[in-house]
Amino acid sequence: MNREAQDSLLLLVGAMVLQIGLTDLHLRYVKPAMQPLLILTGLGLVAVGALGVVRQVRGSAGVQGFEGDGGEREEQPGGHGQHRQPRTAWLLVLPLLIMATVTPPTLGAYAAARGTTTVEPPEFRLPPLPAPTNGAIDVTLTDYYSRVLYDPESLQGATLRMTGFVTPVGAEWFVTRMRLSCCAADGRPVKVLTDGPASRPAPPADTWVEVVGTVTAARPPAGEDDPVAVLAVSSVIGAPRPTNAYEG
Amino acid sequence: MTSIDQGRAVPVLRVDEPGPLPVDRRRRGLASTEVLFLVVLAAFLLRPLLSGPAGSPAVQTWGTVFVSISVQALPFLFLGVLISGAITAFVPPSVFTRLLPQNRALAVPVAGAAGLLLPGCECGSVPVAGGLLARGVTPAAAFAFLLAAPAINPIVLVATAVAFPGQPEYVAARFVASLGTAVIIGWLWVRFGDERWLRFTARPVAPHGARLPLFVETARHDFLHAGGFLVLGAVLAATLNVVVPRGLYESVASDPVLAVLALSLLAVVMSICSEADAFVAASLTEFSPTAKLAFMVVGPMVDLKLIALQAGTFGRTFTIRFAPTTLLVAVGLSTLVSWWLL
Numbered sequence: 130m131n132r133e134a135q136d137s138l139l140l141l142v143g144a145m146v147l148q149i150g151l152t153d154l155h156l157r158y159v160k161p162a163m164q165p166l167l168i169l170t171g172l173g174l175v176a177v178g179a180l181g182v183v184r185q186v187r188g189s190a191g192v193q194g195f196e197g198d199g200g201e202r203e204e205q206p207g208g209h210g211q212h213r214q215p216r217t218a219w220l221l222v223l224p225l226l227i228m229a230t231v232t233p234p235t236l237g238a239y240a241a242a243r244g245t246t247t248v249e250p251p252e253f254r255l256p257p258l259p260a261p262t263n264g265a266i267d268v269t270l271t272d273y274y275s276r277v278l279y280d281p282e283s284l285q286g287a288t289l290r291m292t293g294f295v296t297p298v299g300a301e302w303f304v305t306r307m308r309l310s311c312c313a314a315d316g317r318p319v320k321v322l323t324d325g326p327a328s329r330p331a332p333p334a335d336t337w338v339e340v341v342g343t344v345t346a347a348r349p350p351a352g353e354d355d356p357v358a359v360l361a362v363s364s365v366i367g368a369p370r371p372t373n374a375y376e377g
Numbered sequence: 378m379t380s381i382d383q384g385r386a387v388p389v390l391r392v393d394e395p396g397p398l399p400v401d402r403r404r405r406g407l408a409s410t411e412v413l414f415l416v417v418l419a420a421f422l423l424r425p426l427l428s429g430p431a432g433s434p435a436v437q438t439w440g441t442v443f444v445s446i447s448v449q450a451l452p453f454l455f456l457g458v459l460i461s462g463a464i465t466a467f468v469p470p471s472v473f474t475r476l477l478p479q480n481r482a483l484a485v486p487v488a489g490a491a492g493l494l495l496p497g498c499e500c501g502s503v504p505v506a507g508g509l510l511a512r513g514v515t516p517a518a519a520f521a522f523l524l525a526a527p528a529i530n531p532i533v534l535v536a537t538a539v540a541f542p543g544q545p546e547y548v549a550a551r552f553v554a555s556l557g558t559a560v561i562i563g564w565l566w567v568r569f570g571d572e573r574w575l576r577f578t579a580r581p582v583a584p585h586g587a588r589l590p591l592f593v594e595t596a597r598h599d600f601l602h603a604g605g606f607l608v609l610g611a612v613l614a615a616t617l618n619v620v621v622p623r624g625l626y627e628s629v630a631s632d633p634v635l636a637v638l639a640l641s642l643l644a645v646v647m648s649i650c651s652e653a654d655a656f657v658a659a660s661l662t663e664f665s666p667t668a669k670l671a672f673m674v675v676g677p678m679v680d681l682k683l684i685a686l687q688a689g690t691f692g693r694t695f696t697i698r699f700a701p702t703t704l705l706v707a708v709g710l711s712t713l714v715s716w717w718l719l
Binding site for chain 1: 413414416420423441445447459609624654656660
């Protein structure tokens with residue numbers, strides 16, 4: 130790979146990282162806290178690439194690059210050739226192509242179906258549920274699952290509302306969110322099984338829904354062995370995908 | 378012995394020399410720029426055609442995991458190449474010979490403990506260790522630093538404390554097992570290591586007044602080189618992530634021996650950053666403390682993206698010896714330390 134292509138690649142990769150950092154795209158792949166690092170990295174890569182372009186232009190205009198700069202040195206037999214033209218740099222084109230063509234979505238039902246829900250025991254006693262708004266209490270799926278496991282009394286008699294996507298299991302379905310610790314590579318699901326007439330028929334996989342319901346006894350999905358948290362739903366309506374589709 | 382020997386492991390300690398004059402540089406140069414733009418253009422034009430096969434959930438999940446591993450690692454890799462560039466351009470080699478004990482066996486623990494100073498994840502420490510090697514730091518010390526830095530730096534230790542609230546013994550165990558593994562590997566290198574396994578480039582000393590250009594040039598070169606290998610590692614990691622279901626690991630959680638091996642393997646496959654791996658370890662509630670510790674000790678030292686980065690930076694001959702040895706020592710020491718502290 131020659132200097133021009135290297136400069137272009139640095140500019141393109143920098144622009145990609147910058148675009149991911151500046152838009153909501155980063156929320157598909159990493160934790161929100163990575164945003165400033167992505168923006169700085171994008172700016173840095175663009176700067177390095179732009180510097181290379183400037184030097185190329187200056188070099189061709191007859192301005193002698195300084196020692197240590199690549200433009201001319203390659204051709205000096207006595208120079209310190211640092212220009213081993215890394216061929217592997219071509220691989221950096223792959224994320225560019227994938228982002229430009231398919232722009233992979235957030236993890237969905239396919240990834241969720243392959244994992245089981247694990248929720249760590251809470252560090253402190255769980256706080257009381259918040260007050261209801263519009264007739265139901267908004268909770269995250271993680272919070273609901275955690276209460277089912279570690280503080281079931283707090284859920285008694287409460288009408289709860291949560292948002293997630295549909296992960297089918299047999300004829301039933303889970304309302305689901307993915308949780309990230311670091312990036313989508315460690316995404317793991319929180320899946321709450323839906324129950325009751327209002328949950329049927331199952332919406333298509335990956336549909337975002339808002340469900341309202343009450344706690345009911347944990348049980349395994351039909352045909353499986355391990356009991357999971359269940360919500361007896363009274364209503365299921367379509368919902369927009371949240372800006373950050375992941376929890377925790 | 379030429380300097381244009383891209384990515385091939387040569388069992389000779391090579392010092393960079395000017396390569397043969399690229400006679401047809403101009404023609405080849407035009408070609409690679411054109412290829413780059415044609416490939417990118419083709420991708421945009423083919424976009425509608427790709428939506429069919431790329432629409433399958435497995436392929437999309439692969440893409441998400443691949444992009445996320447790459448995007449998560451890039452800032453840390455960039456920080457690493459900046460530090461590596463700074464070492465090359467601004468730090469005279471004499472600094473390291475003065476700071477590190479002359480005795481190589483003593484230099485190893487000192488370099489390992491110096492890992493406390495580099496806040497970052499494992500992908501950043503590879504170029505930094507490469508920069509240290511190129512500056513004449515003894516390989517045993519550079520490798521102790523390479524392994525220790527991503528596991529014992531303050532950010533990682535704080536993250537571990539947050540991930541395991543009320544259980545500071547996890548932080549202590551992680552610190553002891555990680556630094557211990559790094560030092561043992563360094564000592565193993567002193568005893569058995571052979572510099573002929575290594576491929577690296579001795580870097581020029583900056584001439585007076587040209588430090589900044591050398592800094593930029595080194596960082597740029599290292600980024601392009603290591604970035605390619607990072608992508609290769611991310612491809613492997615994403616593929617195994619999607620192909621091997623997580624349930625397979627979980628199915629052996631109750632077996633005390635298999636659980637440790639399963640989480641060590643998961644750490645290798647997952648390739649996540651050391652700054653966040655404690656949260657993943659904490660979430661693996663069905664596994665034993667020993668298995669969780671092994672996950673946190675192995676992850677920053679041996680994973681697929683690291684193996685690719687190391688092979689690219691130090692050569693394949695080195696990496697096929699280094700990675701398995703490190704994995705063995707890390708798993709063994711995690712078991713011992715967990716028996717002692719957890």
